[in-house]
Amino acid sequence: MSKKLLGMVLASLFFVACSLSPEQAALVRSVELPDLVLTNATYVLDRGEDTPLTVVAGQIALYDQSHTGVVSDLTFSQKDAQGTLVLQGSADAATVDLQSYDAQLQGAVSVEKIDQNFLIEAEHLRWLHDSEMLVSEEQTEVTVTYEGNKRVRGIGLRADLATSIVTFEQVLEGVVLL
Template identity: 70%
Template sequence: MSKKYLLGMVLASFLFAACSLSPEQAALVRSVELPDLALTNATYVLDRGEDHPLYIVAGYIALFDQTHKALATSVTFTQRDDQGSVVLQGSADEATVDLQSYDAQLRGSVTVEKIDQQLLIEAQELQWVHEQQLLLSEGREEVLITYEGNKRVRGTGLIVELATSNVTFERVLEGVVLP
């Protein structure tokens, strides 16, 4: 072998050794799932063809193909009827959406408003169960409901059937829910 070839091999092995990750670093890299697609200041349309699509505008959206999840921050969403009027709107600081079931977890200054029913829901965290069209709060998470413009109810254990606007609380902390 020539001296140049040997010197090249030695330098390459030093470079490879200097650039390789420690076992701890390698484990950390393998544990972080990178998105398949990341978008900033984007609009994403959730449309299963069975209802009017939900238009989501977010400061950041990350899509993960393997887990069928979308993570979004600075989220606003709207849904329009056949005439183009907004029937549902809301916002959240963060959202995690299952792209197969369309179930979602909304976190941080969450608002959901059903315009035609004059129903406004405000919470720090809500869960959306798409198949049953339910909004849920878990545990002791307090939720404020404003309806008919000025009537307010605050409670925990919220269940809202969004299709019918039927609202129930496990525990009412303030206000009165009328049948």
């Protein structure tokens, strides 16, 4: 009888020691784990409306509940219907809305529109998919290099990749000659 009682006491101590406080349990339940994680992956985004965008990444984590993709160490490229490279870029990380395909690009972001001969570089850019627009945060400095050697640095970037029209709220360095 005493061994049985001792066993029950030890078991209850074990369960008490291993149980989480209500605060800890709520924190564990609030963490969303990815539904799918791809490592050293190539992902082709083809929505049927334009030529596909190819993304190569160190890691892609997809979250079904929040409709979010978190991508690290990425490069991307797009070719036209004839197979000619027209767009390429890279970033340290990106967070993508999997419904709208809008994205936040962070860390050493570069986007090059090869057929228009311009390069956009920043530490943080937002991609608005439906309007094909790259937008910088208010005080994020962005450098645009065009025609191979002309350079403009500014803040408040709005770059329409469909029309190749680039505007700044404020130019910090450089001049655009028409």
